[in-house]
Amino acid sequence: MTDLDATFAALADPTRRAILSMLLEDDMAVTDVAEPFDMSLAAISKHLIILQKAGLISQEKRGRVKWCKLEPDALRGASTWMQSFGQFEPVNLDAFEAFLATQLEDE
Amino acid sequence: MTDLDATFAALADPTRRAILSMLLEDDMAVTDVAEPFDMSLAAISKHLIILQKAGLISQEKRGRVKWCKLEPDALRGASTWMQSFGQFEPVNLDAFEAFLATQLEDE
DNA sequence: ATGATCGTCAACCATTTGGTTGAATAATGG
DNA sequence: CCATTATTCAACCAAATGGTTGACGATCAT
Structure with missing residues (x-):
């Protein structure tokens, strides 16, 4: 999978685009990202991993909280x-x- | 499926991006689009339909030949x-x- | 009219995708 | 230590995706 494949595929899902929009405001913990969605935490966790693999976000774990940060350069x-x-x-x-x-x- | 869903999903496939690049040069018939790919004509036909549904190309049939045209506005x-x-x-x-x-x- | 060409359709197949649930791991608080 | 919180993992599932093949309806050329 090339970079462009991963980027466009990541952007093709409305949940993931919504997550990116949320992260435009501020960095967020996984649980807080998941809150507005009618979907399990595990599902959101998977979406976040896809976004990270595409380079669109970075995730840094501090304590038990994993912070998600938009990486618009991707x-x-x-x-x-x-x-x-x-x-x-x-x-x-x-x-x-x-x-x-x-x-x-x-x- | 929203417009953005369809657009990004269409762009996520390397074959489809290659087709769009080819159409940047000139309009092409379906058979000619398919020629450089190691893939059946039916497969390319499906890709073209996906591109058309996303609005990225238009297709016009003249005689037995269907011409494909880039629609970059999409x-x-x-x-x-x-x-x-x-x-x-x-x-x-x-x-x-x-x-x-x-x-x-x-x- | 016959045969070749253009393109799609239908059925099928393997793989991927997007979701679920329940258990597991890890850090925090009392 | 114990309960709670944060997140992921593993197994599973239905549906979508990207490909195949063979048959088919049009259209064109001879």
Whole structure:
């Protein structure tokens, strides 16, 4: 599974998008993330693991509480991929992605 | 399934993203879309239907040939959603312009 | 009219996905 | 120590996904 596969697949689920929106406000513990959803804690825990594997959030355990933090940079690849459609004339996407990779390395 | 569900789910598959990249060049018939893939025509046909349901392409039948056309506007909703998470667009536009500059230098 | 080509449909299959429950692990509080 | 809280694990399940094959309806060329 490539990065883009994981990113877009993670974003395809409405529960996961809602979680990301919540984390936009502030970091949250797993239990608090789960609270508004009509779904078991285990289900939310799985969603969070998927988001983490996609790099969209990070999770840090302090004591018995695991804090979830939005990592919006993970959207960069997907966002770039999408923007290459629509605004420009035909372009070499492979070259563009390679170019972006070099740009990111420089940072 | 909301629009965003359908859009992101459609983009989560590498075959479908590759198809979209191909259609960036030009409109194509179903058979020609399928040609480079190591996969049955029926499988590609299904992928195209998924892309069409997500609004990412349109399909028009002329004679026995069905032409597939990229509809990049369908990405707008998803792009907007993603941008609410951050500051990607300016960065990407700069990067894209820089990329285009390198492309022109190479020619 | 016949045969080839274009594309979809229907049935099937294996794998993945998104959910459940109950038990397990680990940290905290009294 | 004991109960409670926070989270994950494991087993299970139904439904969705991504692929196959073979038959089929259209359309085109000879």
